[in-house]
Amino acid sequence: MHLPDVAAVVVHHRSYDTLPVTVQGLVGQGVAAERVVVIDNSEEPAQRFRLEIGLPPGVHVQYVANRGYGAGVNAGLDLLRSRGGDVRYVLVSSHESRADVGAVSRLRQALEDDPTAAVAGPTLVTGEDSDLRTWSEGGYLARVTHRPQHHGYREGVTPRPDQPPVHRQWLDGAFLLYRRSDLDRYRFSEDYFLYMEETDLHLRLGRAGRTAVWVPSAVVWQSSHGVPGFWYARNLRLLYARNDRAWRRGLVARGLALRRLAGAIARGRARADAGPLLKGSTVRLPQPYARASRHPRTAVVNPLAAALHHYQSEILTVLGDNAVETSLSAIPEPSTGEGSRITWLLRYIAALARAGADTRRSGGQLLVVWPALGYLDLILLRAVAGRRGSLVIHDPVPLVKAVGYGRLARRIAVRLGAGVQVIVHSETARRALDPALPDELISILPHPILPPRRRWAAEPSRSRPVIRVLGQYKADRDLEALSVVAERFASSAVLEIHGRGWPQVDGWSVQPYFVSESEMDNLVSSSDAVLIPYGRFFQSGIAIRCLEHGTPVVGPAGSSLEDLYGAESPLLVHHRDDWPRAVTHAVSSGREQATAAARQWRTQVEVAWAHWKER
Numbered sequence: 001m002h003l004p005d006v007a008a009v010v011v012h013h014r015s016y017d018t019l020p021v022t023v024q025g026l027v028g029q030g031v032a033a034e035r036v037v038v039i040d041n042s043e044e045p046a047q048r049f050r051l052e053i054g055l056p057p058g059v060h061v062q063y064v065a066n067r068g069y070g071a072g073v074n075a076g077l078d079l080l081r082s083r084g085g086d087v088r089y090v091l092v093s094s095h096e097s098r099a100d101v102g103a104v105s106r107l108r109q110a111l112e113d114d115p116t117a118a119v120a121g122p123t124l125v126t127g128e129d130s131d132l133r134t135w136s137e138g139g140y141l142a143r144v145t146h147r148p149q150h151h152g153y154r155e156g157v158t159p160r161p162d163q164p165p166v167h168r169q170w171l172d173g174a175f176l177l178y179r180r181s182d183l184d185r186y187r188f189s190e191d192y193f194l195y196m197e198e199t200d201l202h203l204r205l206g207r208a209g210r211t212a213v214w215v216p217s218a219v220v221w222q223s224s225h226g227v228p229g230f231w232y233a234r235n236l237r238l239l240y241a242r243n244d245r246a247w248r249r250g251l252v253a254r255g256l257a258l259r260r261l262a263g264a265i266a267r268g269r270a271r272a273d274a275g276p277l278l279k280g281s282t283v284r285l286p287q288p289y290a291r292a293s294r295h296p297r298t299a300v301v302n303p304l305a306a307a308l309h310h311y312q313s314e315i316l317t318v319l320g321d322n323a324v325e326t327s328l329s330a331i332p333e334p335s336t337g338e339g340s341r342i343t344w345l346l347r348y349i350a351a352l353a354r355a356g357a358d359t360r361r362s363g364g365q366l367l368v369v370w371p372a373l374g375y376l377d378l379i380l381l382r383a384v385a386g387r388r389g390s391l392v393i394h395d396p397v398p399l400v401k402a403v404g405y406g407r408l409a410r411r412i413a414v415r416l417g418a419g420v421q422v423i424v425h426s427e428t429a430r431r432a433l434d435p436a437l438p439d440e441l442i443s444i445l446p447h448p449i450l451p452p453r454r455r456w457a458a459e460p461s462r463s464r465p466v467i468r469v470l471g472q473y474k475a476d477r478d479l480e481a482l483s484v485v486a487e488r489f490a491s492s493a494v495l496e497i498h499g500r501g502w503p504q505v506d507g508w509s510v511q512p513y514f515v516s517e518s519e520m521d522n523l524v525s526s527s528d529a530v531l532i533p534y535g536r537f538f539q540s541g542i543a544i545r546c547l548e549h550g551t552p553v554v555g556p557a558g559s560s561l562e563d564l565y566g567a568e569s570p571l572l573v574h575h576r577d578d579w580p581r582a583v584t585h586a587v588s589s590g591r592e593q594a595t596a597a598a599r600q601w602r603t604q605v606e607v608a609w610a611h612w613k614e615r
Helices: 019-028 045-053 069-083 103-113 180-185 197-207 229-243 246-266 270-282 309-321 341-362 374-388 407-416 427-432 479-489 517-525 541-549 561-565 576-613
Strands: 006-012 036-040 060-063 089-094 117-126 133-136 139-141 148-150 166-168 175-179 211-221 297-302 325-330 365-368 389-392 421-424 442-444 466-470 494-498 509-511 529-531 553-556
Touching (some): 019 089, 036 045, 103 175, 103 211, 117 197, 175 180, 297 341, 325 341, 365 374, 374 389, 529 576, 541 553, 541 561
Parallel strands (some): 006 036, 297 325, 389 421, 466 494, 466 529
16 A cells, blocks of 8 residues: 555654664655655764665665654754655654554544544554564553553453544653654653653643544554653653643642562662662752643633533634644533532633633633523633633534523523623524624634545445434434434334434434444434424534534524525435425435535635634
8 A cells, every 4th residue: 555645753762773674664654755754863973884775775864863752753843844745744763663564554543533643653552573562552541640651551362453542631651653643743852852742742632632543453563661660750750741730730740759669679679770770859940830832722621521522522623723822621521420429610710711711821811612501601710711712612502401591591691791792603592682783792603623534435236225313412402303304214224323311213213322433423424314303493413523524414494504504405404394395405415515615615614714803
């Protein structure tokens, strides 16, 4: 396989025997030799002939001073940037990594399939053939200490050729494929010198709404013996300083160093390990600990971390594409089981206070993507961010019972929250807002959308098309419309409803449970048509998500779907008996229209949100 849009940066330090194998393996994986850059920081001029003699023709070698692994990667990225070209993905590798056949293409496919993903990593294995062990299946932060740890560490190697990619908090830096656009915005920190710089980068990407994915079917071998004591103690402190609470930097980092020392004593290595651990626990860290942004930054607060996870990804991606630097605070709602409603509200208010302080420091904006307290959020935003606050109101008249939408709450909030911008995603929603809100404080911005996902393989042939309804049941769902559809298609199509709270509907297979993020993507992409059977709605996140996958959506005319398709679209339903005709069109030829609408909508989103950024 040839991978014309992939380049590679290999950081080399005095491993002359392993480097040629690593580079030749990358070329064998389909990366053009001319797009492989070796950054050598060995500082051994007399050995350069050994380095170059085993490399494929066309590979570029750049010799630099040894300022650490992160600095080496940044030097390679700068070189690739200066050479131009249509590089979309950059592979970053250490000098001894060896990839199994097809690993790079599988990582690339994972990034193609998930526009929210900034980086994809393989299953890392280590050891000899007779004792091959898993090194990392992606990383996580321990629950209490937040110490970086590996999933699957030291377990036996289990082939997983068919397991889909899995989101992780961070990935081991030995062999990673990045989206180039993300590396253009977020560079490796050079303060770590060695170890944990990739963890720092992935945590920063995560706060900006970008994700990391472990690709189980991609397997890469590496040689690793763990983190030396000095770098473990020192860089753990630095990681906490940059990404966590102050008490973890002082108390937890040193406590973990002491625990490691106790283990060394038990193994009889106290004399060898005590000095480096002590030095790493006391050496002065690079300053400042938390670097303030030099550019205005938009602080995004999401009080429904689970329910709005996809919307969060959409809006952060759109802001990132408009070169807006962002920070993210996402608070899990009570339904996820992470605390009571009071705890959730306190966390939300604390997140608003932190985001407001960030906004004031950077001169940026504060954007809340859902009103936790309805119109009353305007008062909170005014208090923490002044006129730099914006609130997205999805349902000006809630489809379910909610706090903060009564007449008295609206009247108080409009007066005390004066100056806060209100964002809605449709003209229908604009008309439903409280009339006391001044026009100059209302922005109608198109619902954000991810770049349309590329379909690499033809859809499998099916004897019957799959027609689905997705999302939570609400009182405004049009059950009679679903009955009309069932009468026409029950024998010729698979009819399914997936979402919490649905009653049984004649002719439909109902799964009345919460649908996870990954399951929702699978349901959307494998549908021949998705129905939006609402009597009234202001916008549809499901409809946008369907467009991202090129899946046609059928729904009522006179709704926000007209903004997506145009008023004359045959996918729109003008009266209840019109549902069968629109569904038939969606199944037979709606995918092309959905794909075209996605591209057009994406362009509108980019332009509109660029104007909002400049307000």
